[in-house]
Amino acid sequence: xxxxxxxxxxxxxxxxxxxxxxxxxxxxxxxxxxxxxxxxxxxxxxxxxxxxxxxxxxxxxxxxxxxxxxxxxxxxxxxxxxxxxxxxxxxxxxxxxxxxxxxxxxxxxxxxxxxxxxxxxxxxxxxxxxxxxxxxxxxxxxxxxxxxxxxxxxxxxxxxxxxxxxxxxxxxxxxxxxxxxxxxxxxxxxxxxxxxxxxxxxxxxxxxxxxxxxxxxxxxxxxxxxxxxxxxxxxxxxxxxxxxxxxxxxxxxxxxxxxxxxxxxxxxxxxxxxxxxxxxxxxxxxxxxxxxxxxxxxxxxxxxxxxxxxxxxxxxxxxxxxxxxxxxxxxxxxxxxxxxxxxxxxxxxxxxxxxxxxxxxxxxxxxxxxxxxxxxxxxxxxxxxxxxxxxxxxxxxxxxxxxxxxxxxxxxxxxxxxxxxxxxxxxxxxxxxxxxxxxxxxxxxxxxxxxxxxxxxxxxxxxxxxxxxxxxxxxxxxxxxxxxxxxxxxxxxxxxxxxxxxxxxxxxxxxxxxxxxxxxxxxxxxxxxxxxxxxxxxxxxxxxxxxxxxxxxxxxxxxxxxxxxxxxxxxxxxxxxxxxxxxxxxxxxxxxxxxxxxxxxxxxxxxxxxxxxxxxxxxxxxxxxxxxxxxxxxxxxxxxxxxxxxxxxxxxxxxxxxxxxxxxxxxxxxxxxxxxxxxxxxxxxxxxxxxxxxxxxxxxxxxxxxxxxxxxxxxxxxxxxxxxxxxxxxxxxxxxxxxxxxxxxxxxxxxxxxxxxxxxxxxxxxxxxxxxxxxxxxxxxxxxxxxxxxxxxxxxxxxxxxxx
Amino acid sequence: xxxxxxxxxxxxxxxxxxxxxxxxxxxxxxxxxxxxxxxxxxxxxxxxxxxxxxxxxxxxxxxxxxxxxxxxxxxxxxxxxxxxxxxxxxxxxxxxxxxxxxxxxxxxxxxxxxxxxxxxxxxxxxxxxxxxxxxxxxxxxxxxxxxxxxxxxxxxxxxxxxxxxxxxxxxxx
Numbered sequence: 001x002x003x004x005x006x007x008x009x010x011x012x013x014x015x016x017x018x019x020x021x022x023x024x025x026x027x028x029x030x031x032x033x034x035x036x037x038x039x040x041x042x043x044x045x046x047x048x049x050x051x052x053x054x055x056x057x058x059x060x061x062x063x064x065x066x067x068x069x070x071x072x073x074x075x076x077x078x079x080x081x082x083x084x085x086x087x088x089x090x091x092x093x094x095x096x097x098x099x100x101x102x103x104x105x106x107x108x109x110x111x112x113x114x115x116x117x118x119x120x121x122x123x124x125x126x127x128x129x130x131x132x133x134x135x136x137x138x139x140x141x142x143x144x145x146x147x148x149x150x151x152x153x154x155x156x157x158x159x160x161x162x163x164x165x166x167x168x169x170x171x172x173x174x175x176x177x178x179x180x181x182x183x184x185x186x187x188x189x190x191x192x193x194x195x196x197x198x199x200x201x202x203x204x205x206x207x208x209x210x211x212x213x214x215x216x217x218x219x220x221x222x223x224x225x226x227x228x229x230x231x232x233x234x235x236x237x238x239x240x241x242x243x244x245x246x247x248x249x250x251x252x253x254x255x256x257x258x259x260x261x262x263x264x265x266x267x268x269x270x271x272x273x274x275x276x277x278x279x280x281x282x283x284x285x286x287x288x289x290x291x292x293x294x295x296x297x298x299x300x301x302x303x304x305x306x307x308x309x310x311x312x313x314x315x316x317x318x319x320x321x322x323x324x325x326x327x328x329x330x331x332x333x334x335x336x337x338x339x340x341x342x343x344x345x346x347x348x349x350x351x352x353x354x355x356x357x358x359x360x361x362x363x364x365x366x367x368x369x370x371x372x373x374x375x376x377x378x379x380x381x382x383x384x385x386x387x388x389x390x391x392x393x394x395x396x397x398x399x400x401x402x403x404x405x406x407x408x409x410x411x412x413x414x415x416x417x418x419x420x421x422x423x424x425x426x427x428x429x430x431x432x433x434x435x436x437x438x439x440x441x442x443x444x445x446x447x448x449x450x451x452x453x454x455x456x457x458x459x460x461x462x463x464x465x466x467x468x469x470x471x472x473x474x475x476x477x478x479x480x481x482x483x484x485x486x487x488x489x490x491x492x493x494x495x496x497x498x499x500x501x502x503x504x505x506x507x508x509x510x511x512x513x514x515x516x517x518x519x520x521x522x523x524x525x526x527x528x529x530x531x532x533x534x535x536x537x538x539x540x541x542x543x544x545x546x547x548x549x550x551x552x553x554x555x556x557x558x559x560x561x562x563x564x565x566x567x568x569x570x571x572x573x574x575x576x577x578x579x580x581x582x583x584x585x586x587x588x589x590x591x592x593x594x595x596x597x598x599x600x601x602x603x604x605x606x607x608x609x610x611x612x613x614x615x616x617x618x619x620x621x622x623x624x625x626x627x628x629x630x631x632x633x634x635x636x637x638x639x640x641x642x643x644x645x646x647x648x649x650x651x652x653x654x655x656x657x658x659x660x661x662x663x664x665x666x667x668x669x670x671x672x673x674x675x676x677x678x679x680x681x682x683x684x685x686x687x688x689x690x691x692x693x694x695x696x697x698x699x700x701x702x703x704x705x706x707x708x709x710x711x712x713x714x715x716x717x718x719x720x721x722x723x724x725x726x727x728x729x730x731x732x733x734x735x736x737x738x739x740x741x742x743x744x745x746x747x748x749x750x751x752x753x754x755x756x757x758x759x760x761x762x763x764x765x766x767x768x769x770x771x772x773x774x775x776x777x778x779x780x781x782x783x784x785x786x787x788x789x790x791x792x793x794x795x796x797x798x799x800x801x802x803x804x
Numbered sequence: 805x806x807x808x809x810x811x812x813x814x815x816x817x818x819x820x821x822x823x824x825x826x827x828x829x830x831x832x833x834x835x836x837x838x839x840x841x842x843x844x845x846x847x848x849x850x851x852x853x854x855x856x857x858x859x860x861x862x863x864x865x866x867x868x869x870x871x872x873x874x875x876x877x878x879x880x881x882x883x884x885x886x887x888x889x890x891x892x893x894x895x896x897x898x899x900x901x902x903x904x905x906x907x908x909x910x911x912x913x914x915x916x917x918x919x920x921x922x923x924x925x926x927x928x929x930x931x932x933x934x935x936x937x938x939x940x941x942x943x944x945x946x947x948x949x950x951x952x953x954x955x956x957x958x959x960x961x962x963x964x965x966x967x968x969x970x971x972x973x974x975x976x977x
Contacts, residue, residue: 018896025904026892026911027881028840038837116823185844185852185905185955235842235905236955269845480903480956652899656958660902663957688849688953696946699959 004529005712005719007647010561012492012499013718016652020485020504021233021478032235033189033205034266040191044073046255046265047118048106048275049125054134054344054681056100058127061108066124071117074259075125076109076251083221087247089211090311092148093347095219095247100129101309102344103681104274111255111263134344136681138176138283138306141341142786148307148342149315151790154322154608156334156394161784163298163333167289169374172782174286175365177358177756179306180279180351180668181685183693184479186235187272188245192216192252193262199226200253206245207237207477208517213509215246216253227253230508237479238664239350242517243312244276273686277349278674280305280317283341284362285785289333294376294384298333301325301362302785305355307340308347313354314340315793319451319605321355323612326394327363327729328405328443329385334394339788344681350519352664353725356446361669361756364442364732368739369776372751378736379418379441383409386443397447397611401618405443408620408642408708412441415704416622416640425624429744434629437637438741441622442733444643446726447613449598450520451605456598456614458526459512462491462534464590468577470495470502472534474527475515477507481724482653483523489650490528490717494535496559497576512593521722524649525614526596528717534594541590545583549574600715606792615713617721619643621662621730623700627741629771632764634738636666638702641730646713646721658705658727665731667694670738670758692759738763746770753777809873813838814882822869828862828877829853831869840879840908844953851952854909854916855879861916863951880908883915890969891915898965902956910952914966917948921975939977940970 007013024030037043051058063075078085078096087095097107108125112118135141157163164170190204200220206212209229217227229249234241248265255263267275286301303321307314318338325336367385371378386409387402412418418441425437449456460474472491478484484504492499505511516526539559547554550573552566565573583590603610621641627634641658648654671692675684685691712719739754745767746752752769753776755762810819813836820835829846832838832855841864844852848866855864856878864877883889891911894900901907920927921938929947930938938944945966946959954962970976 018899019901019904021904022896022901023888023892025901025907026888026895027884028842028879028908029881030904031839032842032905034843035833035839038834038839183955185842185850185903185953187844234903236903238955269847480901480905482902656899656902656956656961659960660957663959664955667957687847688845689847693953693955694957694959695953696950696959696963699946699963703960705960 002714004717005714007718008493013489013649014647015489017485017489017499017650018652019482020488031232032186033191033203033232036191036203037264040262043262043264044111044113044255044259045115045118046251046263047110047112047115047122048271049108049110049122049127050104050106051100051127051129052103053100053129053131054103054136055132056129057132058098058100058107058129060128062126065126066110066121069117069121069124071113072110072121073113074111074255075121076111076255080254080258081219084218087215087250088310088312093247093310095250102346106275109251111259134681136344136676136678138281138304138341138343141343142304146342147339147790149311149340150793151337151339151788152319152322152608152792154334154336154394157332160298160300160333160335164287164289164300167297168292169290170287170781171370171778172287173369173778174284175362176283177281177361178674179281179348180672181273181674181691182238182240182278182351184234184236184238184240187267187269188248188276189266190245190249190252191262191264192249192256194256194260198257200256202227202229202249202253204229204231204245204249205234205241206231206249207241207479207519208243209477209507209509210515211517212246212249216250219250220253220257228508228510230506231477232506234477234479238352239354239519240276242350242519244349270686274683275346277308277312277347279351280307280314280348280358282358286362286366287782287784288366288370290374294374294381296329296331296385299331300335300784302337302788303362305340306343306345306348308343308345310347312347312349314348316451317350317355321359322608323395323447323451324356324359325363327360328387328445329363330387330391331394337788339790345676352661353728354520356725357729360729361732364736368736369751369753369778372743372749373778378740382443396609397613400615404644404708404711405445405618408618408644409443411642412620412622412640418622421624435626436629436741436744437624437626438737438744439622439624440733440736440740441620442736444619444726444729446617446729448521448617448722449601449612449614450516450522451603451612453601453603455516456526456601457516458530458596459515460527460530460534460594461511462531462538462592462594464538464580466581466584468501468580470497471505472502472531473505473508473511474531475512476523476527477518481523481657482650483518485653486524486649487527487531490531491535493718494532495539497562501562521724521726524720525716525722529596530594532717533596534592537592537594538590541588542579542583545586545588546574546579549582614715615721617644617726619726619730621733623733623737625734625737625741627738627763627767629745629767632760632767634760634763636700636734639700641705642708643727644708644711644721645723646711646716647719648707649718649720651707654707654723655705657723661727662730663694665728666734669731669735669756671698673757673759742766743770746773751776807870809870811836811869811872811877813877814879815885824868824870826869827865828867828869828872829864832864838879840881842905842908844906851913852906852909854913854952856912856916859919861913880911883911890972894965894968898961900961900965901958906952906954910954910962913949913952917945917966918970918973918975921970922973937975940967940975942967
């Protein structure tokens with residue numbers, strides 16, 4: 001057991017404690033960014049001037065009529081930007097564009113005394129445009145060769161052509177699947193104020209305060225030290241607030257600088273959906289080989305993601321998709337190409353899983369479609385292809401703890417009574433003509449760490465005050481995932497004090513600088529390591545003080561539950577508070593900045609090789625569904641999950657993440673149907689009335705979730721694994737169960753295609769195809785998918801702000 | 805058009821002048837500084853702004869502030885006037901939230917559900933339409949709470965939280 005992962009006696013980590021802000025959440029006293037407006041005097045309100053064209057050149061912006069509107073204070077345009085007119089880190093996202101790149105792109109912003117004045121002002125701004133041809137769908141982009149960013153290739157093993165030629169069975173097919181709107185219930189919001197001497201303080205609903213700070217600074221032409229960003233908490237993030245808040249915060253900050261007054265920018269729901277990025281949809285084209293035993297021999301695929309109008313995070317999303325196309329399966333020969341379509345849509349971005357779900361969905365779809373054709377049950381085909389000990393991923397990383405996958409699989413088979421229920425599903429289907437059931441089990445293997453090695457660092461600031469109370473701040477942000485709760489538990493554990501002794505202050509860039517985004521499920525790993533490090537520095541100093549007082553060697557001093565003693569638990573001891581007070585009067589520093597970097601990572605993004613992940617998180621889900629053959633309507637009858645979170649830091653939080661992630665994944669795969677008008681480029685699902693989100697009604701009727709036992713992770717703080725993203729992909733089980741239920745309407749052994757999202761309408765068409773015994777549209781043999789020729793990475797691919 | 809009104813919110817009376825088009829939600833948040841009710845969609849689709857009007861739940865974004873005069877407006881914070889409400893405690897016990905943004909709306913909505921059940925108001929899934937009190941089964945709770953979205957999907961914990969309080973209040977066996 002490593003020093004990082006070892007838990008002391010009486011650890012507060014591992015206890016099922018409520019969320020740290022629980023009491024504030026239930027009453028509504030917890031403050032979100034927009035709740036601060038009423039506490040701030042003289043606030044101006046911002047409203048965007050959106051152009052309703054998918055692609056157009058801006059030829060003139062006339063603001064005179066707007067400034068005449070009563071209550072309008074100022075119109076912000078490109079001419080007002082003192083620094084760089086760019087909202088991103090890739091220099092391809094002008095904050096005030098002269099080319100409209102998607103329907104609803106904001107070209108100017110109006111500041112008003114009231115929201116109404118700003119809105120009326122925005123209507124009065126005259127924008128002349130010259131419309132340009134637009135590319136809306138990913139297939140149109142492919143036809144027009146409209147791509148952006150690098151085009152990496154993941155290669156492994158024997159030549160894929162030879163491997164396919166030597167395979168007993170070769171199939172080819174295509175699969176185009178949709179993205180997902182984050183629909184965090186709190187829309188994007190920023191509140192900017194000018195401090196003394198032009199310094200800017202921005203409160204932002206952001207997962208990445210440091211990058212928000214950097215973008216605000218470069219837009220304003222300031223140094224980072226002159227900009228402070230604070231995030232109290234977010235009403236949901238899900239990746240949608242990793243990069244998208246920056247430009248909005250910059251607008252608010254620019255307005256505050258120019259007017260000297262606080263500026264609030266809160267997007268309403270329709271603006272949020274029309275202006276901010278979503279999960280990438282993908283087009284996958286593939287060939288796959290199997291031997292006679294159903295073992296995968298080769299995969300040849302090209303993934304084209306729909307990046308929208310700018311790069312944003314599309315390149316790392318694509319890299320993660322490529323790195324997860326294997327999911328839990330050993331594939332000896334691999335050639336997977338990736339490319340990013342540039343389309344006239346919102347700039348697609350991070351969303352829980354960050355490309356991982358998209359890559360994994362491709363292989364799960366391949367297996368689901370091919371299983372009947374190969375004559376195996378889907379469960380058997382999946383099981384046969386699991387990684388075994390000693391095997392490595394296509395990018396060359398050993399699959400450590402592959403046995404946990406088999407363990408979790410068996411646990412779910414047992415706990416869900418899988419074989420008996422499979423028999424009863426078959427019996428039900430044999431006796432029911434118009435309603436059919438399906439029962440499917442699917443695995444998850446998900447790599448933890450940012451692919452880009454440099455981001456795997458965390459920072460923390462821990463203060464011990466003279467009265468013994470503790471205040472911690474760390475670089476991560478709270479969006480409901482329970483990170484702050486876990487960090488409090490880590491600090492209490494590391495210091496050996498009761499949880500009630502430790503308080504946490506909101507995330508601010510002037511407390512902990514140069515932080516990474518709270519993303520990649522890594523918040524607890526990185527910031528927890530840093531909190532622990534800071535606490536250990538302080539304890540090292542306190543141990544010296546206590547050693548003198550207790551007459552024991554410093555190395556023998558133990559801090560346990562608010563008392564300080566030697567090795568002998570029954571020996572003399574001192575209250576924590578006394579040791580702290582003694583230390584202060586001995587002029588001992590009672591605070592520390594902690595730092596953590598994940599060791600052992602390396603990644604070559606051009607070659608797509610290395611060991612980018614510290615470890616893998618595993619999970620298995622079994623889902624049973626029932627489909628109505630007349631309408632395609634369905635319900636989820638039962639779900640059983642076993643998920644690996646290592647030794648949980650906070651079981652209540654982790655169970656919530658598993659349940660919530662699963663349901664959000666089910667939303668992506670079955671309900672949430674993003675639609676764009678392909679003629680105008682307008683998003684037609686811009687509210688919850690047209691975009692169906694999971695609600696109470698779609699919950700599994702019987703939902704059984706448990707955490708994998710004996711799952712200690714040696715390489716992470718207190719032996720716990722990341723949990724934010726991996727459970728989302730447990731939802732594949734529902735999609736595959738729907739496929740099997742639809743297939744049951746056809747003759748035995750029918751293979752069906754299922755669109756994604758598998759809405760009732762899509763399921764209806766799958767049922768119709770099954771009835772017609774159409775078979776899945778996978779071809780025997782087939783030719784290679786398109787082979788992109790672009791360079792794997794481009795100069796802008798990994799440019800970090802501050803580098804030329 | 806401006807109109808002078810008096811609102812009674814969480815036990816406090818406030819006089820204010822509002823444009824007659826002002827929603828109750830905006831009056832609460834923007835004018836009275838009462839931020840317990842949250843704005844999620846402003847279109848009555850998400851439930852985050854749910855408050856009680858004389859004990860009945862409404863989406864406060866769909867109610868004009870001028871029509872709320874002479875009624876008691878209660879937010880989730882107002883339910884805690886005399887210490888935590890049973891629903892507050894049950895939500896904490898069951899970890900029935902994640903980001904917390906929808907939570908005040910979930911709780912006021914649940915308070916409305918409990919009152920509806922106690923008065924025997926049927927829902928789309930109620931079998932016995934003549935019962936004096938509606939039994940709040942899991943199916944009833946899901947149906948009645950279905951107007952409150954939780955993007956974090958804490959649903960699996962909200963249902964038992966509401967069920968606990970329903971049982972304590974005698975509307976669930």
